[in-house]
Amino acid sequence: MIGPAILAVDADPDRLGEIERELTERYARSYSVAVAGSADDAHRLLEQLAADGRDVAIALCALDVGGVDGADILDGVRSRHRHARRGLLVRWESLGQRDVGEIIFQAMAADRIDQFVFRPMVSPDEQFHSAVSSMLLDWADAQRTAPNTVRIVGESWTGRAHELREALQSCAVPHDFCLVDSPNGRATLEIAGADAELPLLQFPDGSILQNPTNAELALATGGPVCPEQLEFDVVVVGAGPAGLSAAVYGASEGLGTLVVDRGGIGGQATSSSLIRNYLGFPRGLSGRRLAQNAYHQAWVFGADFTFMHTVTGIRREGRFLVLTLDDGTELRTVGVLLAMGATYQRLGVPSIEAMVGAGVFYGSSTS
Ligand SMILES: Cc1cc2nc3c(=O)[nH]c(=O)nc-3n(C[C@H](O)[C@H](O)[C@H](O)COP(=O)(O)OP(=O)(O)OC[C@H]3O[C@@H](n4cnc5c(N)ncnc54)[C@H](O)[C@@H]3O)c2cc1C
Known part of the structure; x- marks a missing residue:
């Protein structure tokens, strides 16, 4: 098996076989498809993958697996594979059923699943694949390996590197950071030249900006900074x-x-x-x-x-x-x-404000 795993769990061998075939035919080139027919098998498989240092990109689980709640099985995924996307498999006929909607809502609200996915009904089932593809993109986003991810290379996570990260976030551009003395950082510096001014921004096409202004950053990521008319x-x-x-x-x-x-x-x-x-x-x-x-x-x-x-x-x-x-x-x-929205209050203490981005951070979500 090669590549990150896509895991499917279902106690019904026929349904599991259908999902395995559907996943294998579409994704086997880049991902390894793994299946389990019981909660115990799923736990063993997850443990084995984690022990082998293998990533799980997606875990799909039936609502009920031999009397065990699918969400209970999916609980074991995130602790071992923190970026994995978790989906409950539901039948198309369940659409509109209050009890199934309630299970999905409760599991989502408690962050036990990310999505519900309709089971494949025909082969190929493009609706099923659209859901799987969007989960794969979310997984790649969380891993910071999505297409168009911009790399920031700096001497430290703070200071101007932090400001550039904030600016990229405000441009809705996926980005990651690496230290200049890490393998990726050294590779970028080698292209930019040893006397390049840090931090560096490396774009997916390989081009590099040295300590750009926010306006240069916006322009480079497809955001105009001057009106073309007045x-x-x-x-x-x-x-x-x-x-x-x-x-x-x-x-x-x-x-x-x-x-x-x-x-x-x-x-x-x-x-x-x-x-x-x-x-x-x-x-x-x-x-x-x-x-x-x-x-x-x-x-x-x-x-x-x-x-x-x-x-x-x-x-x-x-x-x-x-x-x-x-x-x-x-x-x-x-x-x-x-449409100027809200502005959040800051502490307003000058000595603390001076440290924002250099040890003092304001945050509203995981980063
Ligand atoms: C972490 C987090 C999670 C959230 N999750 C949810 C959620 O799950 N569901 C939900 O419904 N809501 C959520 N919200 C709230 C939601 O994001 C806001 O209600 C929404 O963004 C408000 O939109 P808006 O366009 O009115 O204002 P804003 O999003 O505040 O945008 C205002 C924009 O105006 C710009 N601006 C302000 N003044 C000027 C000026 N003078 N000149 C030029 N530009 C200016 C700002 O730079 C900003 O980009 C969340 C908010 C946060 C912070």
Whole structure:
């Protein structure tokens, strides 16, 4: 067996065989498919994989495995494989049944599962594979191996490296960090040159920026930092979920729409590892994915964006409103939509504020 494991558990040999075949035919090139027909077998398999240093990417489990709750079996997954995604397998016919919905809700609320997955009904079952693929992407995201992950290389996790991490988070860009004297750090430094200025950002195409400004970082990750024109029908201040929604609807109605944000996209939502109550996403999605999707949607509808700029003033001039940005740029618009969200209070103690990013961190979720 090669590659991280995809594990399926079901006491019914026929159903287990169907799932094993479906998984093997689609994923065996990159993942090893492992199956267990009982709770005991599943525990043994998980222990063996952990002892062999093998990763589990996904564990799928029937609601009931020979009298044992599927969620009980999945409890054993995260303790050994912390990034593994866990799904309860349900029959399509269960859709709408209150008792099954309740089991899923309780297991999700207690963080015992990540998703529910409809069992495959035909072969190939693209609905099943769509759920499995999205779990694999979530697993890769958590492992920081998702496509487009940007690497930060620095002498320490604090200081400017921390600021760059915050800026990448505010641009909803997946990223990881490594010390300059680690094997990956040395490899990046070798490409950049021994006298390169740290921290370094290495992009998936191999290009490297040396201690970039936040504006350079935004540009390099696909975020414009200057408006291409100075007159719009609507300017939206804030690119959090509210501002991005406004951008989609403004632009899709044909209004010349600009969104300005002092950071990147997603606002507070980018700190959320899993949002379960957003309309249209029954299995939840990360704040970063939500922000990326909304940004792509607004972009395709023709909305313009200007990141890393704060709107500092607003005044009326005839039928126009004039917005001032922090670099002095003035934007004329017929309508302004303020979607500036919330600003969290900080301690406000100067000596502590000076240490933010260098030993003092504010956090709202796991990082
Ligand atoms: C860790 C965490 C988890 C959460 N989980 C959930 C959840 O599961 N479900 C849920 O419903 N909600 C959740 N929330 C709350 C949710 O993220 C917020 O309600 C939502 O982001 C608010 O959206 P918004 O667009 O109104 O404002 P914000 O997200 O606050 O965005 C405002 C944007 O405006 C920008 N801005 C402000 N002033 C200016 C200015 N002068 N010039 C330029 N730009 C400016 C900011 O940079 C920011 O990007 C969570 C929040 C956090 C922090």
